Amino acid sequence: MLLAAAALFCSAAFAQPQLRPDNIEEVIKAMTLQEKVTLLVGGSRAVNIDGVPTGTTDLVPGAAGVTRAVPRLGIPQTVLADGPAGLRITPVRQGDNSKTYYCTGFPVGTLLASSWDLDLVQEVTTAMGNEVLEYGVDVLLAPGVNIHRNPLCGRNFEYFSEDPVLSGNMAAAYIKGVQSNGVGTSIKHYATNNQETNRNEAESRVSKRALREIYLKNFEIAIKDADPWTVMSSYNKLNGDYTQQSEGLLTTVLRDEWGYKGIVMTDWGAKAGTVKSAKSGNDLMEPGNQTEMERLIAAAQDGSISMAEIDRNVRNMLNYIVRTPRFKGYKFSNNPDLKAHAQVARKAAGEAMVLLRNENATLPLKGNEKVALYGISSIDFVAGGTGSGNVNKAYVVNLKEGLENAGFTVDKALMDYYKATIDYNTASTALTRGSGGGFFGFGSSKQAEVAIPTTAITTEANANDLAIICIGRNAGEGADRKMMDDFELTSIERELIQNVSTAFHAQGKKVVVVLNIGGVIETNSWKYLVDAILLPWSPGQEGANAIGDVLVGKVNPSGKLPMTFPINFMDHPSSANFPYNYTRPTNMGMMGFGGNQNAQRQLQKDVDYVEYEEGIYVGYRYFTTAGVQVSYPFGFGLSYTTFSYSKPVVKATANGFEATVTVTNTGKVAGKEVVELYVSAPAGGLDKPACELKSFAKTRELRPGESQTLTMKVTNYDIASFNEATSSWEAPAGNYNVYFAASVADVRASAVYALKKAQAWKMHDTLAPTNPVNEIKVTRK
Numbered sequence: 067m068l069l070a071a072a073a074l075f076c077s078a079a080f081a082q083p084q085l086r087p088d089n090i091e092e093v094i095k096a097m098t099l100q101e102k103v104t105l106l107v108g109g110s111r112a113v114n115i116d117g118v119p120t121g122t123t124d125l126v127p128g129a130a131g132v133t134r135a136v137p138r139l140g141i142p143q144t145v146l147a148d149g150p151a152g153l154r155i156t157p158v159r160q161g162d163n164s165k166t167y168y169c170t171g172f173p174v175g176t177l178l179a180s181s182w183d184l185d186l187v188q189e190v191t192t193a194m195g196n197e198v199l200e201y202g203v204d205v206l207l208a209p210g211v212n213i214h215r216n217p218l219c220g221r222n223f224e225y226f227s228e229d230p231v232l233s234g235n236m237a238a239a240y241i242k243g244v245q246s247n248g249v250g251t252s253i254k255h256y257a258t259n260n261q262e263t264n265r266n267e268a269e270s271r272v273s274k275r276a277l278r279e280i281y282l283k284n285f286e287i288a289i290k291d292a293d294p295w296t297v298m299s300s301y302n303k304l305n306g307d308y309t310q311q312s313e314g315l316l317t318t319v320l321r322d323e324w325g326y327k328g329i330v331m332t333d334w335g336a337k338a339g340t341v342k343s344a345k346s347g348n349d350l351m352e353p354g355n356q357t358e359m360e361r362l363i364a365a366a367q368d369g370s371i372s373m374a375e376i377d378r379n380v381r382n383m384l385n386y387i388v389r390t391p392r393f394k395g396y397k398f399s400n401n402p403d404l405k406a407h408a409q410v411a412r413k414a415a416g417e418a419m420v421l422l423r424n425e426n427a428t429l430p431l432k433g434n435e436k437v438a439l440y441g442i443s444s445i446d447f448v449a450g451g452t453g454s455g456n457v458n459k460a461y462v463v464n465l466k467e468g469l470e471n472a473g474f475t476v477d478k479a480l481m482d483y484y485k486a487t488i489d490y491n492t493a494s495t496a497l498t499r500g501s502g503g504g505f506f507g508f509g510s511s512k513q514a515e516v517a518i519p520t521t522a523i524t525t526e527a528n529a530n531d532l533a534i535i536c537i538g539r540n541a542g543e544g545a546d547r548k549m550m551d552d553f554e555l556t557s558i559e560r561e562l563i564q565n566v567s568t569a570f571h572a573q574g575k576k577v578v579v580v581l582n583i584g585g586v587i588e589t590n591s592w593k594y595l596v597d598a599i600l601l602p603w604s605p606g607q608e609g610a611n612a613i614g615d616v617l618v619g620k621v622n623p624s625g626k627l628p629m630t631f632p633i634n635f636m637d638h639p640s641s642a643n644f645p646y647n648y649t650r651p652t653n654m655g656m657m658g659f660g661g662n663q664n665a666q667r668q669l670q671k672d673v674d675y676v677e678y679e680e681g682i683y684v685g686y687r688y689f690t691t692a693g694v695q696v697s698y699p700f701g702f703g704l705s706y707t708t709f710s711y712s713k714p715v716v717k718a719t720a721n722g723f724e725a726t727v728t729v730t731n732t733g734k735v736a737g738k739e740v741v742e743l744y745v746s747a748p749a750g751g752l753d754k755p756a757c758e759l760k761s762f763a764k765t766r767e768l769r770p771g772e773s774q775t776l777t778m779k780v781t782n783y784d785i786a787s788f789n790e791a792t793s794s795w796e797a798p799a800g801n802y803n804v805y806f807a808a809s810v811a812d813v814r815a816s817a818v819y820a821l822k823k824a825q826a827w828k829m830h831d832t833l834a835p836t837n838p839v840n841e842i843k844v845t846r847k
């Protein structure tokens with residue numbers, strides 16, 4: 067009998083279809099409900115519904131998650147790992163002394179966006195994607211694209227911009243680079259995850275128009291242009307539903323309107339509404355657990371989810387799995403070329419940095435000067451941020467080393483003092499690093515600045531040729547930044563800038579500030595005190611070498627701001643609805659309040675719900691329309707050379723217009739220029755911002771006197787606004803002013819696009835807020 071049973075089993079086993087790209091329907095037919103559900107719920111451990119192991123537990127140690135295998139049908143596990151500033155895996159493996167598994171720490175998203183250079187971003191992420199492939203990972207959980215709604219979102223450094231066109235195009239370039247390696251990406255966090263406070267529960271309340279034009283637009287651009295293999299829904303709620311349970315978001319808009327064909331996975335949690343998630347179009351629960359599988363089985367059995375819905379998600383999963391290197395049996399090397407990738411990281415960081423101030427051509431320096439280097443961050447240098455976005459890199463070049471590598475002599479006494487302070491802090495329990503602590507070091511994590519006595523500064527001013535002050539900030543997942551002592555300088559930092567400037571200027575010596583920050587800070591009150599300000603953001607493991615390259619003029623910076631630097635934090639209309647002064651109570655974890663806690667509490671403004679009362683007036687859309695002064699406008703950035711713009715031309719095309727402009731290098735050194743194309747809509751109809759970015763382009767490196775003509779294409783759909791009354795994108799007929807600009811406040815040339823006939827694109831009426839959001843009215847100044 068036993069033999070007969072074995073024979074039967076074997077013949078059944080041989081009859082099983084084995085997954086191939088062309089037999090997905092056959093495989094679905096052969097699957098049991100249990101097997102189907104196994105595919106819809108990830109597992110940090112590779113087990114099936116009965117707890118039986120189905121594969122190696124830790125395919126890639128330190129990866130954030132896996133999808134489960136169904137070996138009977140030839141379905142392998144696949145591996146998902148963070149992102150976005152590089153691949154995040156465990157660098158040193160237990161019981162494996164043969165080698166390390168470090169990854170390259172590339173510049174953070176905000177610095178990549180500052181490049182405004184799609185080719186450069188693609189070059190970076192092509193290298194990044196090679197590490198994903200060669201370390202045996204199938205999907206990089208990146209890019210992060212949430213809009214910088216407010217300067218204090220703790221994860222802004224991972225994200226690109228306050229503008230959806232810049233953000234969406236950056237994301238598309240990022241995705242194309244990674245995916246050119248035959249691995250996947252996961253564009254995240256879809257959508258309106260614009261703060262970290264109570265991130266698991268907070269409800270974003272947003273008008274349909276602001277959603278469409280600001281918070282979904284970047285996803286729309288990237289998804290249509292670059293087809294990411296996966297989309298990650300966010301933790302938060304949007305207009306009533308958790309985003310991972312919002313059919314409007316995951317099916318109506320994402321798939322029906324944008325034509326998305328890949329999978330959607332949850333962000334890493336385990337919400338109660340598994341069934342609602344699956345029905346809404348969330349294919350994969352991550353990191354996944356047994357209970358979620360049981361919920362799906364029970365729902366399938368009692369009919370609350372249909373087999374067609376389960377099969378739809380399974381089909382998406384199988385279509386994803388057949389694309390993966392693991393399915394294809396790719397033999398990864400565990401040996402990517404980290405040396406070459408470090409050079410890519412250095413080049414990108416240098417080119418993308420933003421030169422904010424350069425009085426009397428303070429920069430570039432000669433490179434052989436004696437430098438008094440101030441700021442604890444010059445040693446405690448921030449290459450990335452904290453949380454899941456932090457890459458385990460082999461080393462970080464700090465600013466002291468970066469300057470020395472560039473040829474400078476760095477004042478030793480000062481460096482010894484900072485080093486001793488850091489060593490003391492590290493050894494003492496009063497450590498300021500890692501307020502969140504733990505595996506990730508959530509939230510802010512930074513050595514506090516230390517005061518330098520004025521007498522010492524005078525001595526240093528005598529002994530050195532110039533001063534460089536490094537101001538540092540760190541931030542990350544699980545906490546937002548604060549207005550005081552974070553957006554604002556601390557009193558120690560303020561005094562440092564004042565005292566150093568006074569002492570060095572008294573001797574006719576220059577003062578340069580380097581902003582090693584992950585998000586916007588206040589600059590207006592102190593910028594006039596110093597001669598030059600360089601903004602490298604958190605530039606990755608080679609970023610300090612890149613700062614050296616820029617300071618000595620080996621690289622001419624060509625970055626421009628992807629967001630506004632306001633004069634005051636409260637100038638941003640979103641600040642009225644942001645928890646800028648919030649201290650997390652002890653019963654709120656890093657993930658936010660749990661759902662149960664919510665039920666027992668009086669819901670709190672900006673913590674449990676956030677009214678996006680600024681509507682579409684995010685960032686420069688507000689400042690330019692209301693005529694509010696800023697410290698540095700959106701799109702601003704200096705160069706060591708100058709450029710002129712000429713021959714602006716706008717030519718109608720079949721579905722929009724083509725804009726061309728000629729850029730000439732009018733200065734003395736070679737350089738690249740970003741041209742920003744803003745469009746101002748005709749008056750009448752919906753309220754419109756004074757202008758909106760619709761395209762951009764960057765020149766190649768132009769020698770002095772050299773010119774290049776740039777071409778930018780814009781469609782009528784791109785210039786349309788979303789009319790809530792009709793659920794349509796509408797582009798009214800009329801004259802649209804087209805501006806060729808060096809920043810939103812620096813228009814260099816213009817032309818007119820005459821749209822003869824109004825155009826409209828009908829969408830679904832979905833994602834309405836439960837109660838109308840009381841949006842501010844902004845009148846064009």
Ligand code: BGC
Pocket residue numbers: 130148207254333334454543
């Ligand atoms: C983060 C995601 C990340 C995931 C996996 C979550 O906490 O929000 O961005 O991809 O963890 O590590």
